[in-house]
Amino acid sequence: MSSIPNVNEDAAPLIEVEDLWVKFRLRAGDMTAVRGLSFTLGREKLAIVGESGSGKSTVGRALLGLLSPNAVVEAKALRFRGTDILSASPREMRQIRGARISMILQDPKFSLNPVITVGEQIAEAYRAHHKVGRHEAKKNALEMLEAVQIRSPERVYGLYPHQVSGGMGQRIMIAMMLISDPDVIIADEPTSALDVTVRLQILAILDDLVRKRGMGLIFISHDLNLVRSFCDRVVIMYGGQVMETIAAKDLDKVQHPYSRGLLDSLPSLETRRPALPVLRRDPAWLAQKEQHP
DSSP states (O other): OOOOOOOOOTTSOSEEEEEEEEEEEETTEEEEEEEEEEEEEOSSEEEEEOSTTSSHHHHHHHHHTOSOTTEEEEOSEEEETTEETTTOOHHHHHHHBTTTEEEEOSOHHHHSOTTSOHHHHHHHHHHTTSOOOHHHHHHHHHHHHHHTTOSSHHHHHTOOGGGSOHHHHHHHHHHHHHTTOOSEEEEESTTTTSOHHHHHHHHHHHHHHHHHHTOEEEEEESOHHHHHHHOSEEEEEETTEEEEEEEGGGGGGOOSHHHHHHHHTSOOSSSOOSSOOOOOOOTHHHHTTSSOO
8 A cells, every 4th residue: 555645845725626516425326525626735724715505625635535425426536645635544634634734614602512621622633643651641732732823731721622612622623633743724714703802813823834844724714804914815615616716815906706796795893885796606707617617
């Protein structure tokens, strides 16, 4: 069995996606969730934005092989550091999932085990990918809690999920996903349930860790203003396909009518308008990729 190659060149893409299609087999017929999507991820912060149902989270789960059994995933290329994810064996995917690519889910209340302390869950994540004893795993878990700026890590280690706040729970999730020192983080709306102050703290932690460790980050979000200031590039999705890809700093220069509609529907404190415009969708946007080639 081939091992996962180690690519040393910083310029080499961490993830390559070319013409990705995801369909779900349903009794009423096939439902296509992702249509011909292509992008690459380097050591950068890449945002994937769009309305609910546009296929953002499906892309992240397809990369990790976490879709339901009725999903059909096809692509010309779906690679992580040279490894073909579509043809990878279960053993190779176990080497990638969690260890090389980690996913931070939206709400820690539903992602953490309610009957196990948060520290034990972080230590368990470390032991899943390293052959170490409980003492060594706890030591690394405490260091990671400190790295995500949690005060009194020894005390927090022994708490249960219901005993921590939303912001602390999200930091614990980040610690759990980072303890294996992955190359790529997929963050699925990690700040949507947090207030503004805590959100900025979480983003600062992610930014600091990504820069220091040279990781790639896929940041799934609805918040255009957030990704404009936080990410390097933005992929805008609608109906399962890419409408436009642009540098985050140039987000105001998008050309596609859908992208412009999303921006125009944002409220502004600087510009007073009697009513926000309604985003109008054109079926022709999807006509070119209605059928799999």
